[in-house]
Amino acid sequence: MKIRVFGTMPPCTKCKVAEKNVREAVKELGHSDIEVTKEDALSEEAGKFGIMMTPTVMVGDKVIKIGGVPSKEEIKRAIEKTKKEG
Amino acid sequence: MYDIIGPGLNALMDYLSAHVLTCLVTAFFISGAISALISKGTIIKYFGARAKKWLSYGVASISGAILAVCSCTILPMFQGIYKRGAGIGPATTFLFSGPAINVLAIVLTASVLGLDIGIARAVSSVSMSIIIGLIMAVIFERGKNEETNAAPAVVQVEADLGKRPKWISSVFLGLLVAILLIGANGGISLLYRLAMVYFLTIAVAVILIFYYTKDEVKSWGRETWWIVKKIFPVLLIGVFLVGVIGGVAANFTQAHDATTAVGELTRPYLGDNSIFACLLASIIGVLLYMPTLLEVPLIGTFFGYSSGLMGSGPALSLLLAGPVLSLPSIIVLMRMLGWKKAGTFIVLVVVASTMIGTFYGIISP
Numbered sequence: 368m369k370i371r372v373f374g375t376m377p378p379c380t381k382c383k384v385a386e387k388n389v390r391e392a393v394k395e396l397g398h399s400d401i402e403v404t405k406e407d408a409l410s411e412e413a414g415k416f417g418i419m420m421t422p423t424v425m426v427g428d429k430v431i432k433i434g435g436v437p438s439k440e441e442i443k444r445a446i447e448k449t450k451k452e453g
Numbered sequence: 454m455y456d457i458i459g460p461g462l463n464a465l466m467d468y469l470s471a472h473v474l475t476c477l478v479t480a481f482f483i484s485g486a487i488s489a490l491i492s493k494g495t496i497i498k499y500f501g502a503r504a505k506k507w508l509s510y511g512v513a514s515i516s517g518a519i520l521a522v523c524s525c526t527i528l529p530m531f532q533g534i535y536k537r538g539a540g541i542g543p544a545t546t547f548l549f550s551g552p553a554i555n556v557l558a559i560v561l562t563a564s565v566l567g568l569d570i571g572i573a574r575a576v577s578s579v580s581m582s583i584i585i586g587l588i589m590a591v592i593f594e595r596g597k598n599e600e601t602n603a604a605p606a607v608v609q610v611e612a613d614l615g616k617r618p619k620w621i622s623s624v625f626l627g628l629l630v631a632i633l634l635i636g637a638n639g640g641i642s643l644l645y646r647l648a649m650v651y652f653l654t655i656a657v658a659v660i661l662i663f664y665y666t667k668d669e670v671k672s673w674g675r676e677t678w679w680i681v682k683k684i685f686p687v688l689l690i691g692v693f694l695v696g697v698i699g700g701v702a703a704n705f706t707q708a709h710d711a712t713t714a715v716g717e718l719t720r721p722y723l724g725d726n727s728i729f730a731c732l733l734a735s736i737i738g739v740l741l742y743m744p745t746l747l748e749v750p751l752i753g754t755f756f757g758y759s760s761g762l763m764g765s766g767p768a769l770s771l772l773l774a775g776p777v778l779s780l781p782s783i784i785v786l787m788r789m790l791g792w793k794k795a796g797t798f799i800v801l802v803v804v805a806s807t808m809i810g811t812f813y814g815i816i817s818p
């Protein structure tokens with residue numbers, strides 16, 4: 368599963384906190400098959416998903432937060448939900 | 454030795470009147486609620502390449518209130534709409550109105566500079582933003598290939614939206630706004646105001662308990678505090694510096710009054726409502742960098758609008774042009790858009806601000 372944190376380059380304060388929350392949430396859950404990437408909100412890749420606000424966090428192919436910082440609980444819940452859906 | 458610290462502190466004390474503080478505190482909470490609890494996904498849909506044009510412009514002109522609570526989002530959002538959304542028209546509409554239509558800016562403008570100019574600022578920036586956006590689109594998008602840079606129309610819906618009837622969110626926000634308006638209303642006696650605010654607050658608490666999760670309330674608190682941390686200290690330092698500069702300037706004026714010294718010195722240029730004054734104010738606004746909310750003390754105290762030393766026309770021009778552009782953001786825009794588009798936008802901002810300022814100068818009492 369891939370978790371993407373889209374933010375400005377260089378990252379704004381919120382983008383950094385979003386990435387930190389994601390990495391900590393993943394570490395606390397202990398799943399080994401999750402890849403966390405920090406990407407430029409204005410890249411081609413981000414363009415495919417229509418990213419417009421920063422930060423935007425995607426778990427798998429679902430956007431879980433637009434323009435804000437998701438809490439670790441929100442991230443964990445999203446990860447568990449995505450795992451269940453296979 | 455110039456008396457520097459004194460005037461700085463005085464300016465700060467004058468500014469932090471109970472009236473301004475109560476308005477600001479409520480406005481911070483409203484901004485936090487907007488930032489933490491309102492879904493942005495639904496609004497962003499209207500910026501897609503395939504959204505109906507007239508909807509994009511309309512939404513772009515007022516969505517700044519909801520999307521641009523943090524001013525850092527404005528430029529990235531602008532680029533997003535421009536590059537892979539509805540195009541340069543709605544993007545520039547958003548860029549122009551965003552800084553002016555956020556809750557904090559309107560509240561501080563209205564409470565410090567006056568309700569009339571506060572309303573004028575909000576209304577004119579929304580209407581002018583649409584016109585500027587349309588002009589940019591007409592100039593630069595005639596015959597544009599519709600397929601280029603079009604992104605998928607739909608951003609996936611956020612996975613975890615609060616499970617409550619839609620009207621509750623509106624009621625919740627409405628109550629917060631009511632608290633703001635009633636708390637700030639000088640027309641009602643203090644006792645009645647306190648009573649009404651008390652009951653409204655209970656209503657808000659009830660809604661929170663029954664319809665919002667603890668997580669959401671916590672994130673509301675976090676967002677509010679984050680906004681306060683980001684904006685309030687800079688505002689205080691700015692007001693202090695304005696006072697200090699006033700103290701220095703007082704040595705060069707007849708009256709030697711630190712609170713009006715700079716205004717006295719700029720009065721020959723900005724004191725009336727002439728087109729020249731408005732034009733000058735617009736150009737100053739376009740070049741000067743203004744941290745969020747600092748345009749208010751700049752106009753009220755520094756240039757002396759609150760003391761009658763600056764005309765209402767140039768004041769409105771500066772309010773419109775100031776927060777939108779600054780030398781640093783102009784450089785960013787030039788890199789993003791190229792000098793032709795960026796230059797056109799800058800000219801449009803100056804012209805629009807000058808015209809609106811002049812018009813307002815004529816119709817205001």
